[in-house]
Amino acid sequence: MQALLPPSSNHLKISHVPTRITRLAPTRLAVVKCAYRSDAVHFHNGIGSSRADWQSSCAILASNVVSQQPQPPPDKPGTADHVASVNGHKTNVDLDLVPIEKLSSSSSGDDKSCSPPPPPRALTITDLSPAPMHGSQLRVAYQGVPGAYSEAAAGKAYPKCEAIPCDQFEVAFQAVELWIADRAVLPVENSLGGSIHRNYDLLLRHRLHIVGEVQLPVHHCLLALPGVRKEYLNRVISHPQALAQCELTLTKLGLNVAREAVDDTAGAAEFVAANNLRDTGAIASARAAELYGLEILETGIQDDSSNVTRFVMLAREPIIPRTDRPFKTSIVFAHDKGTSVLFKVLSAFAFRNISLTKIESRPHRNRPIRLVSDSNEGTAKHFEYLFYVDFEASMAEVRAQNALAEVQEFTSFLRVLGSYPMDMTPWSPSRGD
Numbered sequence: 001m002q003a004l005l006p007p008s009s010n011h012l013k014i015s016h017v018p019t020r021i022t023r024l025a026p027t028r029l030a031v032v033k034c035a036y037r038s039d040a041v042h043f044h045n046g047i048g049s050s051r052a053d054w055q056s057s058c059a060i061l062a063s064n065v066v067s068q069q070p071q072p073p074p075d076k077p078g079t080a081d082h083v084a085s086v087n088g089h090k091t092n093v094d095l096d097l098v099p100i101e102k103l104s105s106s107s108s109g110d111d112k113s114c115s116p117p118p119p120p121r122a123l124t125i126t127d128l129s130p131a132p133m134h135g136s137q138l139r140v141a142y143q144g145v146p147g148a149y150s151e152a153a154a155g156k157a158y159p160k161c162e163a164i165p166c167d168q169f170e171v172a173f174q175a176v177e178l179w180i181a182d183r184a185v186l187p188v189e190n191s192l193g194g195s196i197h198r199n200y201d202l203l204l205r206h207r208l209h210i211v212g213e214v215q216l217p218v219h220h221c222l223l224a225l226p227g228v229r230k231e232y233l234n235r236v237i238s239h240p241q242a243l244a245q246c247e248l249t250l251t252k253l254g255l256n257v258a259r260e261a262v263d264d265t266a267g268a269a270e271f272v273a274a275n276n277l278r279d280t281g282a283i284a285s286a287r288a289a290e291l292y293g294l295e296i297l298e299t300g301i302q303d304d305s306s307n308v309t310r311f312v313m314l315a316r317e318p319i320i321p322r323t324d325r326p327f328k329t330s331i332v333f334a335h336d337k338g339t340s341v342l343f344k345v346l347s348a349f350a351f352r353n354i355s356l357t358k359i360e361s362r363p364h365r366n367r368p369i370r371l372v373s374d375s376n377e378g379t380a381k382h383f384e385y386l387f388y389v390d391f392e393a394s395m396a397e398v399r400a401q402n403a404l405a406e407v408q409e410f411t412s413f414l415r416v417l418g419s420y421p422m423d424m425t426p427w428s429p430s431r432g433d
């Protein structure tokens with residue numbers, strides 16, 4: 001679907017990724033300048049920024065990646081490509097590698113090049129907390145503009161965080177990979193609208209780890225400019241998921257008007273207000289009405305009062321799985337023989353009493369079709385899939401480790417996307433955000 005809105009000028013966009021990433025020293029990587037806030041100079045220290053920490057996080061990553069499709073040999077350490085490939089992807093960012101000696105002598109005049117590198121630091125319990133590593137507010141990237149449900153989800157996941165609006169899901173991934181943000185909070189499924197496929201695809205394309213989930217009750221409102229009545233509307237705009245979640249109710253309200261999809265719900269409200277559109281309504285949150293000066297014509301217009309969207313929290317490093325509270329693990333796998341192995345894979349969980357909470361299949365983009373030739377009958381063309389499975393167990397549990405070891409026998413590709421605490425907050429479907 002085509003986005004109606006021009007991109008908002010205060011979003012983080014692809015073109016806003018850092019213009020320079022500087023390798024400060026053999027032991028440290030930092031984003032020195034970023035275009036999102038041209039006044040900001042961010043230095044990141046702590047876990048994940050020293051080589052030892054990188055190694056420990058890579059070790060966790062390696063243990064998480066049970067098997068992989070063949071990868072090209074790693075790039076030479078110290079090169080820009082190596083930095084990008086450690087991050088798990090190739091970027092178009094122009095990496096500028098500067099030796100620490102140059103930087104430290106020019107900044108302080110001290111001869112830091114003589115001092116020995118700091119010893120590797122052991123992981124502590126605080127490394128498992130969502131606190132930022134650089135001593136300031138946690139920066140959380142989300143897709144949309146202020147007032148979007150994703151912003152509310154970021155606030156639920158990380159209270160008091162600095163929420164960073166991004167104009168696309170992909171930008172939120174990049175913001176974390178490039179250290180502009182510490183986390184991303186992105187929707188993956190809704191109880192009425194189903195999966196947000198784009199984010200499933202991006203989870204595989206990028207190397208971030210799922211470190212948590214939040215489920216947000218989504219309470220939609222029909223918004224319009226002050227004084228505008230329902231009868232005046234000949235168009236309703238919103239995010240495609242929001243339009244789908246309100247389809248029946250809109251019809252019941254007599255709003256048999258054109259529906260148009262835009263990038264996010266709050267962006268729809270902003271657009272109506274900014275363009276003084278008296279014939280256009282927006283589906284968005286009550287907070288968006290307040291932020292953009294619109295009136296609420298109808299509230300609770302989602303087709304089901306228990307409308308919930310599930311978001312995942314993403315980080316550069318995985319968290320260490322635990323067993324002292326309910327955990328969920330998300331994996332993705334594929335097999336050369338397509339869907340025929342699915343039963344065997346799923347039985348690895350069933351035999352160990354591990355409940356699955358979600359299965360999603362997506363086209364296998366590297367190999368979308370499998371040809372099976374039979375000299376008598378011709379050629380069957382099977383579609384190939386990647387399977388995403390969420391199960392209720394922690395990777396710290398032996399039964400989960402054994403299940404994955406068995407799954408590995410049946411699959412040609414298997415990756416653990418994350419093992420993370422389940423959202424166990426009490427159920428409050430009537431609460432609007």
Ligand SMILES: O=C(O)C(=O)C[C@]1(C(=O)O)C=C[C@@H](O)C=C1
Nearest residue numbers: 148149150187239241264265309
């Ligand atoms: O547009 C928004 O406000 C969003 O946060 C996006 C989004 C989605 O992608 O599903 C999030 C929650 C609701 O389900 C509707 C839209």
